[in-house]
Amino acid sequence: MADKHLYDVDLKWEHGRIGVLSSDKLDDQIEVATPPEFPGGVEGIWSPEHLFISSISSCFMTTFAAIAEYSKLDYDSLDVKSTGVMAKVDGRYVMKEVYLKPNLVITDEKARDKAYRILEKAEEACLISRSVKTEIILEPKVTIVVLN
CATH class of the missing domain: 2.20.25 (N-terminal domain of TfIIb)
Incomplete structure (x- = not known):
């Protein structure tokens, strides 16, 4: 690369x-x-604010997909709700926080801990998140769907 x-x-x-x-x-x-x-x-x-949040969210998703593939984690779906909090800091507006709320659906209960670890690794490894001074707050959820 x-x-x-x-x-x-x-x-x-x-x-x-x-x-x-x-x-x-x-x-x-x-x-x-x-x-x-x-x-x-x-x-x-x-807006630029939506695009900023979108860049963090989409980087998280693509980073997760790469790590999950490498780690051989099978998953059925990933939905990421994201919210940016704009606030005044020292009299100026900044994007103070971004909440990432991924909901990962898997079918293997034994993979739950692995799934949470990969979600956390994805947030840590996302190059956009590492490039901004905004605090990224990860609130992951792993849902187990049992197939009949």
Whole structure:
């Protein structure tokens, strides 16, 4: 694996507080805007705050998938609810905390402890989480579904 990777993103301002993100390497574009909680904010459009939380959540998921595969953990599904807490710190807004609430579904009761360990390892190994100063709070849940 190379020591350095590049990820190009282009942003084009459309009007007001709305722009469009794109990349030559990706098919989809994402419309972005100021969130409605701020003056001039726009409802119903992804905000930088949503994208910030999404980058942490999706990095957690992809890191988990890689570690689970390497560790030979079979799982049926993984859903991750994420909440970012923006608050004023020293008079400035910051993304103070991000709560990651993964719900992992497995069928083997004996793998429960292993599943929790891998969820914790994924949070620790996620390169986006390691790159931000925001506190990441992991609240994992492992659900056992018995197949008949």
